[in-house]
Amino acid sequence: MKRSLLQAICLMLLCLPFAGQGQGYKQIPLAPGNGQIVHKKSYNPGYGIQFPNLNKIPYYHEPKKLAAIQKLEKRRKYAQMLPLLERYVHNFGIENFYKDTPLLWRLGQLYEKQGQTEKATVLYRLVLKHHRSDVRRVTSHFDSLEQNTKDYYVPLDYYYEMVEYRKSIATFKPPKGVYLNMGNAINSDYADYGPTLSDENQLFIYTSKRNINYQGMETRVNEDLFYSKQNNGFWEEAKSFGKPINSIYNEGSACLSRDGKTLYFARCEAPDGMGNCDLYMATLQPDGTWGAIKNLGTNVNSKAWDSQPTLSSKEDTLYFASDRLGGFGLSDIYFTHKTKSGSWAPAQNAGPVVNTRESEVSPFFHPLYQVLYFSSRGQLYNFGDFDIYKTYKIQGEWQEPRNIGPLVNGRGSEYYFTIDAASRNLYYARSEADDIDNLDLYSFPLPMEAHPLAVTKVEGTLTDSVTRKPLSGIISIVDLDNGIEISSKYIRPDGTFEFDLIDKTRYMMLIQSPDFFTIERELSLQQDTSFQVMTTVIDYSIPMVFRNIEFDQNMSNIKEEMEPILDEVALFLIDHPKFRLEIAGHTDGFGDPDFNRSLSQDRADAIKRYIERKVNITDDRIDAIGHGSQKPIRTPEKTEEDRRMNRRVEFTIIKPKKGNR
Structure with missing residues (x-):
């Protein structure tokens, strides 16, 4: 059997096995779903790697150009090969990312060979996000590159x-509340999810399955939109949007324009729909009701599932999730923008940096800044199933998405979320048992990793x-x-x-x-x-002696200048709860031995009491011993310096046995 040209190149380059075209499918549930940031070196542009053909052609294939690349590869003329391969990859369509993954890997290798590690890393990430074959070699190499850059x-x-x-x-403390359930005014005995906020945070809109239709012996769960108004910092009892927004069909995943006059939402299995779920808009009428409901049309909706809309900060772009054919994975983030005529342009895929071979859902665009948040289970460094990520758009390119950290993302799934305009709180749906049929809405102080600034x-x-x-x-x-x-x-x-x-x-x-x-x-x-x-590293075999731990003659009172060092020892014990401390008091040889032993014990006890009061720990973690003049460092004591060296307090840190943290 003849090999394809790409397979031959792949085998020659010792790259990845040729990937097949098969793709799994999973139904995603309905709901979730003009400021500028001065970006510093923390967020660099995408190193010049752009793919202008992504939303123009499904697949780019030029056998003659591939043959020329193969020829240069055989001759090891890598300097001449690099620009040809670079231009070829530059022309990739969406299908190339999973059909021609070996070419991404090889281009990354050539970049790395030339010392362009940043460009190489970008391509290796794309390989790991879009491969549909065994990539253990890429994973191992990428991990070695990232071990000193990842979190x-x-x-x-x-x-x-x-x-x-x-x-x-x-007084340091973690974000208060952790998961603060929004209470019975918002949540019901059924699934509640898909939150969104009005511009002034006065209106909280979300999706609920609480409306149950009983048809004989059968029950039909209906997804509807609800809202709650804020009154003196509290959310009032939620109300249904009612007709015509809610219908006998499923509605959810709403977002509201800044002026509060246009509502975008998803409706499923409606007669005027084009697929499983479609995006609609409704307009606030002069009498305060909603009407003029309109399907966003074929430029936006597809024959598949389209849901979870979110508006850009300028409200000229609408982002949403879709599992339509022709994407990178099971579901992708798409966007559409308003034309000069006010209509929505044909939807486009958000690209291979945001989307992966897996599922991306629940897009949320920050109301003030150019920051896109979304849930994914195909991005790198997931903590659980679906995690929330954020990405910045700089010079027209989406930056590598960043996981917003373990304070939000746990071992389960996190999605269906929104952030208030002031970036104080994150609102999202979760369940204690990670059961999508029993979701409740929670609020959470926005962690640093999630903050747009x-x-x-x-x-x-x-x-x-x-x-x-x-x-x-x-x-x-x-x-x-x-x-x-x-x-x-x-x-x-x-x-x-x-x-x-x-x-x-x-x-x-x-x-x-x-x-x-x-x-x-x-x-x-x-x-x-x-x-x-x-x-300086602690040597556990040698007791530590601090110069500024010196008592007044014949006294055991803790002096103010001692406190910074004693606080440091106390903080160490707090940070290492399995460690123990031994405090040993010593005097010089001058005077009565019994008095010296008693004085040294009093001094060791005084230090022990100070540390215990400072950090509120049990007394069994600290041993205080007074040795008097029995263990001098310098003997005989000929000078005052000898006696001063013998008058000391020794601190010995005792490590826990192996197996204890």
Whole structure:
């Protein structure tokens, strides 16, 4: 059997096996569903990789050009091959991304060979998002490239455990409420989901399955639109939109224009529909009712499922989800824009950076900024099934979507969501058992990873001050203005770390590890910040002696100048709840031995009491011992310096046994 030209190239390049054209299908449930940001180096454009044919042709294929590329490959003339392959990939249609994945992989290799790692990484991501074959080789190579650039989030349970320990010495706290159920005024005994807000956050619109139609012995669940008005900070009892918005058909996934006069929503299985579900619009009438309901037509709707609309900040573009044929995966994000005549232009696919071979649903465009949020289970670095991502549009290109972090995205599915215009709260649907038939609506303080203005990069490197080698640990960022601990990540294998934060905001950076005392650094951001952090590793075999832990003669009172060091020791114990501390007091040889032993015990006890009160820990984690003059460092004591060296307090950190954290 003859091989195709592409298969031959693939085998020659030692690339991926040729991918077949088969595609699975999954029905997606109905509902969910002019500001500018000054983007800094944290969000670079897409490195010049554009695909202008995506919404023009389904598949690009030029045998002669592929043959020329193959010929140069055989002769190892990579410098001449690169521009030819670059132009060929530049012409890709949607089908090329899963049929010709090996060409993306090979172009990435050539970029990397020339030192253009950023371009190579973009292509490797596309391979991992769109392949339909075994890509273990690509995955392994990509992971090696990304190990010192990706985020290593602290598990959520451990994150809250750390925060709880720190509460005893500071006012830092995690986002309050975590999942705050919106209550009986909004939620019912049936599925409630698909939230959206009016421009002033005074009207909360969502989808509910609470309207049950009984037809003899059978029941028919009807999806309808409901709304609630805000009154003095509270949501009133929800009301149905009623007719003509709600009908005997299923309605949901609404979004409202800024002036509150146009409602876009989905309606399913209606006589004037073109597919499973279509997008419609309704207009607010002078008498306060809704009417003039209109199908958005063939430019927008397809013969498949079209739902979950969201308007751009200028309201000239409508984004939505669809599982129509010709996309990248099971369902994709599409968009349509208004023409000069006021009609909607033919819908276009949002492209291979946003969409994957899996499902992308629930698009939400921020009402003020050029930020698109959506749910996906095909993007890289998923925490669960469907996770929420955000992406910025810069110079006409969507940037690599970023997971908004474990404070929102758990092991289950997160979708059907909206964010208020002030970017204070995220509203979305979830269920305790991850059961889509039992969804409730919740509100959640918007985490830093999800904030549209979090584009200022803070990056650094942590190294040992002696060996200059990278250190490991956990780094946390605290919003000082609000007293909220907003993010915790493990430091990368090469000792680097980075966060995207909000400019002109005050933060505290905490770095902790079993290998050194916690480092605190206050940050007052004015621009992107990069710095080197150096510290000394704890040697657990040697007791630590701090120069400023010196008591007055014959006294055991804690002096003010001692407190910063003792606070540092206390914070270490808080951050490492399985570690123990031994405090050993020592005196010089001058005076009565019994008095010296009693004095050294009093001093050790005083330090123990101070730390226990400071961090509110149990006394079984600290041992205080007074040795008096029995264990001198310098003997005999000939000078005052000898006696001063022997008058000391030693701190010994005792590690937990293996298996304990």
